[in-house]
Structure formats: structure tokens, C-alpha cells
Amino acid sequence: MKKVEKGEFGYLAYKKSRNMIKTIIAFAVVLVIFIIGFIIWKSKNNYLTMLAVVLVLPAAKFAVSYFVLIPHKNCDEELKSAIEERKGELNSVYDLVVSNKQKPVGIMAAVISDNQILAYTSAAKADKNLFETSVKEFLKNEKLTCAVLLYKDKDTYLEKVKNAALNFDVSKENSLDRKQYITDALLRMSM
Incomplete structure (x- = not known):
């Protein structure tokens, strides 16, 4: 393995x-x-x-x-290829279970820029508010701030990823570092 x-x-x-x-x-x-x-x-x-x-x-x-x-679903190959096609220079992570004080939230994919985290889950019972507030709190403790959004509709999510990639400014070196810091923080928060 x-x-x-x-x-x-x-x-x-x-x-x-x-x-x-x-x-x-x-x-x-x-x-x-x-x-x-x-x-x-x-x-x-x-x-x-x-x-x-x-x-x-x-x-x-x-x-x-x-x-x-067990209750959390894996990201499928189709979703991964759709994200990779649209994300441009943004970071992407897959198959995470984000821990918090109440209950873990499984996300199939997340795309990270220097000012936002766009996450996707297909779980109908996923608590959007819990996920967003717990990630924001964790990032605040890491001295980072950014918008955190959890989507349950795949088409809307892919459209938001495409827009975020178009709006990302690669010329700023600070943006690239910040994007990586936010990605690392999200990975530390995950199981």
C-alpha cells in the first residue's frame, strides 16, 4: 500500500x-x-x-x-479532474475530514487562494456554518484571515473555483506565500 x-x-x-x-x-x-x-x-x-x-x-x-x-465520502476522479482543469495557480487539497469542537466535517475537495478557501462536500447533512466558523477560528489562531465557504452543489462550486482562479494575482509573491500558509493551516486542522 x-x-x-x-x-x-x-x-x-x-x-x-x-x-x-x-x-x-x-x-x-x-x-x-x-x-x-x-x-x-x-x-x-x-x-x-x-x-x-x-x-x-x-x-x-x-x-x-x-x-x-467511515461516514465521509472520497472525492471521485471526475470531480478531481474538473477542479484541476479550473483551478489555475490555486492550491487544491482532497479527501479531508476537518476536525472541530462538535463533530468532524468531511470535505471532498478544497481550493485555496490567498484570501479564500472554497470547499466542496456532497454530504447533505454537512453543517456549513459549523465548518466555516471553525476553520475561520482556527485560521485566526494561526494569525491568518480569509473567507471560508462550503458548497454542496458541484456546479456552483466549480464555477466559484473558476472565478477565484481568474481573480488570483500570481505576480504578487506575498500572495503565493499566503496561499501556502493557508493550505498548510487547513491540513493541520484536518484528521
Whole structure:
């Protein structure tokens, strides 16, 4: 399994499969330790049972990180190619689950300029206001400000990406640095 970095296309599928494997291995280790203790001492009251119980905590942590990602959808190849075609010099990231204080919001794609983040999700239940305010708060803590918009309609989103690319001024070096800082901050906020 080739490693996929956060923000790259296919990251969510990679992370889901990796977390599932970690969860299965962790619970298998717990089960093996418990069974070995039971075979050796012919009782569940032994030190290996105690060790197995303690090892349930990291196994549960892996399970939680897997179950958090399950409801979120991956970006498809068609959407990626449509974004790449329209984004021009803007940065793009894919397959992110953005964490916040209440509940994570999955975004299929985001295009970042020096003054805005345009994100897209196909999830009907995604909380637009929660996503926008939590990203703005996080950026404010990073000493960055920009407009944050979450779209649920693909055609509207692609049109906004095209307009943002046309309005982006490549000649300003400050714009390029700022665009990268905002992209890095969004990636740090994501799972």
C-alpha cells in the first residue's frame, strides 16, 4: 500500500484502510494475549488478562479513528479532474475530514487562494456554518484571515473555483506565500 499524504487525492480511502488494519491487528494482539494467559493458567484471573485489558485502550483508539472516517465520502476522479482543469495557480487539497469542537466535517475537495478557501462536500447533512466558523477560528489562531465557504452543489462550486482562479494575482509573491500558509493551516486542522 503506497503512502498517500494528507490532502492528496485518495487520502481518505488510504486512511480508512490503514486505520482498519491497525484496529484489526490491535484487537488480534489483545485476543492472542488473553488466550495465551488462559491456556497457561487455565483461568482468566492472571497477569496476561490484565495486560490484555490494558491493551484494549490503544486498540479502542485505533477503532475510534477508523469509525470517525467511515461516514465521509472520497472525492471521485471526475470531480478531481474538473477542479484541476479550473483551478489555475490555486492550491487544491482532497479527501479531508476537518476536525472541530462538535463533530468532524468531511470535505471532498478544497481550493485555496490567498484570501479564500472554497470547499466542496456532497454530504447533505454537512453543517456549513459549523465548518466555516471553525476553520475561520482556527485560521485566526494561526494569525491568518480569509473567507471560508462550503458548497454542496458541484456546479456552483466549480464555477466559484473558476472565478477565484481568474481573480488570483500570481505576480504578487506575498500572495503565493499566503496561499501556502493557508493550505498548510487547513491540513493541520484536518484528521
